[in-house]
Amino acid sequence: MPNENSHAVRLHGVSIDFALANGKRFEAVAPVDLSVGDHEFVAIVGPTGCGKSTLLNAAAGLLKPASGSVEIFGERLSDINRKAGYLFQQDALMPWKTVSDNVAIGLEIAGTPTRVAREKAQEWLVRVGLGAFGDRFPQMLSGGQRKRVGLAQVLIRDPKILLMDEPFGPLDAQTRLIMGDLLLKLWSEDRKAVMFVTHDLDEAIALADRIIIMSAGPRSRIIGDFPVTLERPRDVGEIRHDPRFNALHREIWDALRDQVMAAYQNTAGAPAA
Ligand SMILES: Nc1ncnc2c1ncn2[C@@H]1O[C@H](COP(=O)(O)OP(=O)(O)OP(=O)(O)O)[C@@H](O)[C@H]1O
Numbered sequence: 001m002p003n004e005n006s007h008a009v010r011l012h013g014v015s016i017d018f019a020l021a022n023g024k025r026f027e028a029v030a031p032v033d034l035s036v037g038d039h040e041f042v043a044i045v046g047p048t049g050c051g052k053s054t055l056l057n058a059a060a061g062l063l064k065p066a067s068g069s070v071e072i073f074g075e076r077l078s079d080i081n082r083k084a085g086y087l088f089q090q091d092a093l094m095p096w097k098t099v100s101d102n103v104a105i106g107l108e109i110a111g112t113p114t115r116v117a118r119e120k121a122q123e124w125l126v127r128v129g130l131g132a133f134g135d136r137f138p139q140m141l142s143g144g145q146r147k148r149v150g151l152a153q154v155l156i157r158d159p160k161i162l163l164m165d166e167p168f169g170p171l172d173a174q175t176r177l178i179m180g181d182l183l184l185k186l187w188s189e190d191r192k193a194v195m196f197v198t199h200d201l202d203e204a205i206a207l208a209d210r211i212i213i214m215s216a217g218p219r220s221r222i223i224g225d226f227p228v229t230l231e232r233p234r235d236v237g238e239i240r241h242d243p244r245f246n247a248l249h250r251e252i253w254d255a256l257r258d259q260v261m262a263a264y265q266n267t268a269g270a271p272a273a
Pocket of ligand 1: 049052054055
C-alpha cells in the first residue's frame with residue numbers, strides 16, 4: 001500500500017451516478033476510497049457493468065464524481081488528468097495517418113518539432129517491436145500490432161500514470177500473453193503508476209502488484225484488496241503454473257464468484273434505478 005505522500009491517484013469517497021432518460025439517476029458507484037501509489041501497478045477486477053471503466057474515467061478526469069474527490073499526486077483534479085495516458089479497448093489510431101505519424105502526433109500537438117517527434121516515434125516503434133512498420137497505415141496491421149502502436153502512442157508522451165481499460169480485450173489468448181510481457185517489460189523501465197481494468201483474473205494476477213475487487217452494481221463498492229507478492233520480472237505465460245499463482249487465484253475467485261453471479265441476475269430483470 002502506498003504511504004500518504006506517494007499517491008499517484010487517490011479517490012476519496014468517490015461516488016458516481018448517471019442521469020437516465022426517465023429522469024431518475026442511476027447510482028453506478030457507491031462512495032469508494034482507492035489509492036494507487038507512484039510506481040504501483042494496480043489491477044481493477046469485477047463483474048461486468050460494476051463500474052470499473054467508470055472509476056477509471058473518474059481518475060482520467062473524464063467523469064465528475066457525484067461526491068468525493070480525485071487527487072493526482074496530491075492535487076485535486078478538476079479537469080482532464082494531464083499526467084495520465086489512457087489506453088482503451090478500442091485503439092485510437094487515425095486511419096489516414098501512417099503508423100509513425102500516429103505515434104508522433106501526441107508530441108507534435110504538445111509543440112515538439114516534427115523532425116524530433118518523428119525520430120522519437122521511430123525509437124518507440126522499435127521498442128514495441130514494429131521498427132519496420134512506420135510507413136504502413138493502421139488498417140494494414142494485425143490487432144496485436146495495432147495494440148503495440150497504441151502503447152507507443154501513449155508512452156511516447158511519458159505520462160506519469162497509465163490508465164488502461166481492458167486494453168488487450170479484443171486480442172486472442174496468445175497475443176494477450178505476448179502483449180502482457182511487452183507491457184511488463186516497458187513498465188519495468190520506469191514503473192509508472194498503472195490502473196489496469198480487466199475482467200480477466202489471470203491477467204490481473206500476472207501483471208499487477210495489487211488487485212482491487214469491485215462488487216456487482218448498482219452502487220458498486222470495493223470488496224477486496226489483494227497484494228500480489230510474486231517476484232518480478234514475471235513471464236506472463238509461465239507464472240500461471242506457479243502454485244502461489246493458483247492459490248491467490250482461488251482466494252480472489254472466492255471473493256469474486258458471488259458478485260459475478262449477482263451481476264448477471266441484476267441485469268436480467270427490471271431496471272435497477
Ligand atoms: N453514460 C451512462 N449513462 C447511464 N449509465 C451508465 C453510463 N455509463 C455507464 N453506465 C452504467 O454504469 C455501470 C458501470 O458501467 P461501467 O462501464 O463502468 O462498467 P464496467 O465494470 O467497466 O463494465 P464491463 O466490464 O462490462 O466493461 C453500468 O451499469 C452501466 O450500464
